[in-house]
Amino acid sequence: MSFDRAPIYYDIFDARTTTGVSKQIDIGSFRNQAFSVYGAGTITATVKVRISSQEDVDLSASASATNRWTYADLAPSNAAGVITDGDTGIAISTAGSFDFEINQNCYTWCALEITAISGSGAAITASLALTSNQ
Numbered sequence: 001m002s003f004d005r006a007p008i009y010y011d012i013f014d015a016r017t018t019t020g021v022s023k024q025i026d027i028g029s030f031r032n033q034a035f036s037v038y039g040a041g042t043i044t045a046t047v048k049v050r051i052s053s054q055e056d057v058d059l060s061a062s063a064s065a066t067n068r069w070t071y072a073d074l075a076p077s078n079a080a081g082v083i084t085d086g087d088t089g090i091a092i093s094t095a096g097s098f099d100f101e102i103n104q105n106c107y108t109w110c111a112l113e114i115t116a117i118s119g120s121g122a123a124i125t126a127s128l129a130l131t132s133n134q
Contacts, residue, residue: 008130012112015040015123021050021113022126024059028108030130035112036099039092041121047098047114048089049074051107059111072102072110089115092124 008030012022027033037047050059052069063069071086077099084090090098102110114124 010128010130012126012128013114013124015125016114017117017123019114019117021060022111024050024057024109024111025128025130026108027051027104027110027130030104030132032129032131033102033104033110034099034129034131035101035126036097036129037090037092037112037124037126038097039095040123040125041095042119043092043095043117043122043124044119045092045114045117045122045124046089047092047112047124047126048072048086049102050111050113051102051104052109053107055108057109059109069109072104072107074100074102076100089113 010025049072050069051072054068057069058067059069061067073086074084112126
């Protein structure tokens with residue numbers, strides 16, 4: 001496999017302890033999007049990925065007729081091919097790494113969202129690797 005350019009990496013969250021939506025990232029030119037999420041502490045958390053193909057979307061705002069986005073289905077790297085519904089997200093109940101991809105096909109934007117987080121020392125660190133292959 002050859003890449004038409006080197007992977008691009010984004011640091012999304014650095015030990016984030018609160019809910020919220022990351023900065024939106026332009027994924028339109030990339031075939032593959034691999035998220036790496038690490039949950040620290042005695043953690044209970046849920047993460048989701050917001051996606052959109054709307055040119056002027058604001059992924060930090062609520063979805064509406066003029067701000068169209070949805071949650072991406074997630075493909076965890078260790079789930080034997082089982083896809084996680086995007087509306088459900090990835091549930092984190094132990095400290096450790098959770099890696100997954102999204103099936104983006106024609107979406108332009110994505111953002112990682114922490115919808116719930118609690119526990120002693122609970123924090124989320126996350127990054128995204130983008131690649132295109134020929």
